[in-house]
Amino acid sequence: RRTTHYLFIVVVAVNSTLLTINSGDYIFYTDWAWTSFVVFSIAQSTMLVVGAIYYMLFTGVPGTATYYATIMTIYTWVAKGAWFALGYPYDFIVVPVWIPSAMLLDLTYWATRRNKHAAIIIGGSLVGLSLPMFNMINLILVRDPLEMAFKYPRPTLPPYMTPIEPQVGKFHNSPVALGSGAGAVLSVPIAALGAKLNTWTYRW
Helix, strand or coil: CHHHHHHHHHHHHHHHHHHHHCCCCCCEEHHHCCCCHHHHHHHHHHHHHHHHHHHHHHHCCCCHHHHHHHHHHHHHHHHHHHHHHCCCCHHHEECCCCHHHHHHHHHHHHHCCCCHHHHHHHHHHHHHHHHHHHHHHHHHCCCCHHHHHHHCCCCCCCHHHCCCCCCCCCHHHCHHHHHHHHHHHHHHHHHHHHHHHHHHHHHC
């Protein structure tokens, strides 16, 4: 039984990670990082929460959400290395920041004495609010993204994703505002779905 338990933990970690990676674009390619930011924020905050909540409640141990985010980060660095090996510059791929948001989720679960509902409501909201902000800071640090985008375009770049200058200074057009708001709103019901999946798994 113990072997089966640990094997299932590994399966959940790997498959949840693949689920998160396939929800939209999981890597910030420099040539269209800004245009995909809102989609990334919504998809990744919700998928991070559903996978982390499911994985964390199954184990019952605070810290598993951070471990889960670490696995995804490792996958992304491997992809970054693959593009770099193809001759693209180091800054062509920006590795997304999942770990701090997952740490907030773990902290909520621990601080509320492993309260499932608090993890869903408070932790899910914190993930949805924090993930876009952390990743916006991450993208700001990229060296001259527009110059790099036009100098090193991907051969598979679709016409509608042509690099454009991001609009700044207007709150209603702010990708951080859109991503944070939508991510926070959607993360809570998605987290509840993860908890429900966890319950079904136990029954099964």
